[in-house]
Amino acid sequence: MTDRYDTGRTAVLLVDPYNDFLSEGGKLWSRLAPVADEVGLLRNLRTVVDAARTAGLVVAFVPHRRYEEGDYVGWDHPNPTQRKARRLRLFARDSWGGEFHPDFQPRPGDLRIAEHWAQSGFANTDLDCRLKQHGVTHVILIGLLANTCIESTGRFAMELGYHVTLVTDATAAFSADMLRAAHELNGPTYAHAIVTTAELVHTLSG
Numbered sequence: 010m011t012d013r014y015d016t017g018r019t020a021v022l023l024v025d026p027y028n029d030f031l032s033e034g035g036k037l038w039s040r041l042a043p044v045a046d047e048v049g050l051l052r053n054l055r056t057v058v059d060a061a062r063t064a065g066l067v068v069a070f071v072p073h074r075r076y077e078e079g080d081y082v083g084w085d086h087p088n089p090t091q092r093k094a095r096r097l098r099l100f101a102r103d104s105w106g107g108e109f110h111p112d113f114q115p116r117p118g119d120l121r122i123a124e125h126w127a128q129s130g131f132a133n134t135d136l137d138c139r140l141k142q143h144g145v146t147h148v149i150l151i152g153l154l155a156n157t158c159i160e161s162t163g164r165f166a167m168e169l170g171y172h173v174t175l176v177t178d179a180t181a182a183f184s185a186d187m188l189r190a191a192h193e194l195n196g197p198t199y200a201h202a203i204v205t206t207a208e209l210v211h212t213l214s215g
Contacts, residue, residue, distance in 0.1 A: 012172075012174065012201065012202040012204075012212065013212065014064075014066070014147055014149075014212065014213060015146075015147070016064050016065045016066055017065075017144060018144055018145055018146045018147055019066050019067070019145065019146075019147040019148070019149065020066060020067035020068070020069050020120075020140055020143070020145045020147070020148050020149070021057060021058065021061040021066055021067070021068050021069070021148075021149045021151060022069050022071050022130060022136075022148050022149065022150050022151070022152070022162065023054070023058065023068065023069065023070050023071060023113060023151055023152050024071045024072075024073075024130060024150065024151070024152030024153060024158050024159055024162060025071070025072060025073045025100075025152050025153045025154075025158055026054070026070070026072075026109050026110050026113040026152055026153075027072070027073070027100045027106065027107060027108070027109060027110065028105055028106050028107070028108055028109070028110055029099055029100050029106035029107065030110075030153050030154075031045075031050075031051065031110040031113075031153075032110055032111075035106055036097055036098075036099060036106055037099070040183050041153070041154075041181055041182075041183060044181045044182055044183070044184065044185055044188055045181040047185070048177070048178040048180075048181055048188075049178060049206075050178070050179065050180070050181045051110075051112065053151075053176070053178045053179040053206040054112075054113065054151055054152070054179050055112055055113075056179075056206050056210060057149070057151050057176060057179050057206055057209060057210070058113065058151075060209070060210045060213050060214065061149070061213070062116075063213075063214075064213045064214070066149075066213075067119075067120060067140075067143050067145055068115075068116075068118075068119045068120070069119065069120040069121075069122055069136070069139070069140070070109070070113075070115050070119060070120065070121045070122060071122045071125070071130035071134075071136060071152070071158075071162065072100075072109075072121075072122065072124050072125070073099075073100055073124060073125060073158065074094070074100070074124045074125065074126045075100045075101060075102040075107040075124060076094055076095065076098045076099055076100055076101045076102065076107070077101075077102050080094070080095060081094070081095045088127060090127070090128065090157065091126070091127065120139055120140075120143075122134055122135060122136045122139065123135045123136075125158070127161070128157045128158045128160075128161035128162070129158070129161040129162050129164075129165045130158065130161075130162040130165075131162060131165040131166065131169065132161075132165065137169055140171075145171075146170075146171060146172060147171065147172040147174070148163075148166050148171050148172070148173055148174070149174040149176065149209065150162060150163050150166075150173065150174065150175055150176070150180070151176050151179035151180060152179075152180060153180060153181060154180070154181070154182050154183070154187075155180040155181060155182045155187065155188050155191035155192065156182050156187045156188070156190060156191040156195070159175070159180050159191065160191055160195055160196075163175060163196075163199060163200055164199045167199040167200070167201075172201045172202075173199060173200045173201050173202075174200065174201065174202040174203070174204060174209070175191075175192060175196050175200045175202070175203045175204070176204055176205065176206055176209055177192050177203060177204070177205055178205050178206050179206050
């Protein structure tokens with residue numbers, strides 16, 4: 010791995026670390042668990058976040074819209090994931106499923122970004138503004154899902170001029186094929202670096 014990260018200009022974007030995704034009993038955990046367990050998702054998420062904080066990187070929580078009654082009603086064309094969110098009441102506000110996993114709680118100095126309504130953490134949020142105000146030029150994406158919010162956020166980041174790193178085992182998808190497509194087929198079209206957790210931590214510690 011040749012990419013290097015200026016700690017004053019790099020942020021880890023932790024996308025959608027909700028109980029509904031990451032915790033036993035969460036609405037989507039049973040679908041995610043086979044791939045998440047295979048890649049060691051929870052362990053690797055903890056490792057990346059800890060390494061980022063130790064290295065002095067910005068940590069930004071990039072959360073999906075938490076469902077509220079009335080969301081998407083009257084919309085002209087909600088997308089398929091928005092229709093599913095309404096049906097399942099995903100990440101419902103004021104519910105356990107809509108809380109962040111206990112291992113991933115914002116700390117003083119972390120950024121908590123406005124909720125995104127679709128898949129990109131940049132679209133219609135304050136993410137770009139707040140990263141720029143912190144002098145960030147490089148973003149490292151972790152969290153969920155690899156082929157939706159991670160990919161959309163990463164592509165948008167590239168279009169805005171950021172250096173983009175994907176961490177293959179600090180994300181997951183609902184199938185191995187979806188995960189492979191996100192990293193092997195689509196990732197190389199926009200990401201500057203595609204690495205494992207171990208490779209990233211080695212670079213940050215060096």
